Amino acid sequence: MRILYDGQIYSICRNRGINRYFQNIIQNLPSEFTPAITTNDGSNSYPVHSNLKLYYCSGKETLPKDIYSWYEKVYFRTVALLGQFNIVHPTYYMSVARCALSSYHSRLRYPVVLTVHDLFPEIFPEQLDPSGQQRFFKQEAILAAQAIICVSENTKRDLIKYYSIPEQRIKVTHLASSIDATLSYGAESVPSNPYYIYVGGREFHKNFDRCLQAFAKAVSIQPDLFLCVAGAPFKLNEQKLIAELGLEQQILHYEYPSDNHLAKLYRCSIGLIYPSLYEGFGIPPLEAMSCGTAVITSNNSSLPEVVGNAGIMFDPASTADLTEILLWLLDCPIERECLIKKGYERAKLFSWEETAAKTIEVYASVAE
Incomplete structure (x- = not known):
């Protein structure tokens, strides 16, 4: 089977969950498959597969913008036509040629x-x-697609609600963790103080401000407590809030740590704080369970579907509830160990091999 992956996501962001999703799908395809990626970014790290073909449209930095825009569309359409693919799986909702998928394909x-x-x-x-x-x-x-994959049952329900998509067009394939506790025993440094960890984006819906507010109240009672934040550098408004809450000495930032370092940060922490207002899936809680730490997360959207009974759920609108949980977990090591054991078992239910296998079933259902 020849599969064309329209590579727009590689022009938008790096080190994000969607990139990792396609990396794991492609590298778990059978050896007789031929995946191809179209891209205009030659500096990225792309998935590994024995038959992978990378079609790179050069000239973005050297040609005039209007000329390159025309050339890019012609190049990618020519690749698609000559490649005689069985299926197209876009990596984003817009094509790499920066136009709607419905018109492009x-x-x-x-x-x-x-x-x-x-x-x-x-x-x-x-x-x-x-x-x-x-x-x-x-x-x-969505209108251009013959089949739609959702990464959780919750996302499937939301898709039907907002777009009235027939249920028979949708298949759920859960995501998985790419790291586990076996990576966590290297020489990478972690704080000597007890600490919680926050991992991922900090956009509006991630509820990071409430996380800081709850942590500040916990620190007022347990002043030796730290918070490790893994992800993008702090923005000015975040730096301002951290200063206002008096947390400059309690927060340690790790800018995009390696998988080994992140796994160790997870394992050595008291627990992960994941207070999101909404998630399509939620990979950090799954990573945390795989790496051997407790999970504190919201009781909404897909998160109960991912964590099950292996974590502590709370109302993400309640700062007081989160503060109480942070202090309780710190003082209850036996209960924490119980959560860690449950987390290990829960994480075993998710694998990229299973995700890829279900994706291949979707390909086969619509392939020419």
């Missing part, structure tokens, strides 16, 4: 499989998509 007549990871713009339109552009391109992509 209509001439190619290949079946389209689309993965919907979440409905952030639909649920938080004013904060995350005030212009409506993301929703426009997503709707166009």
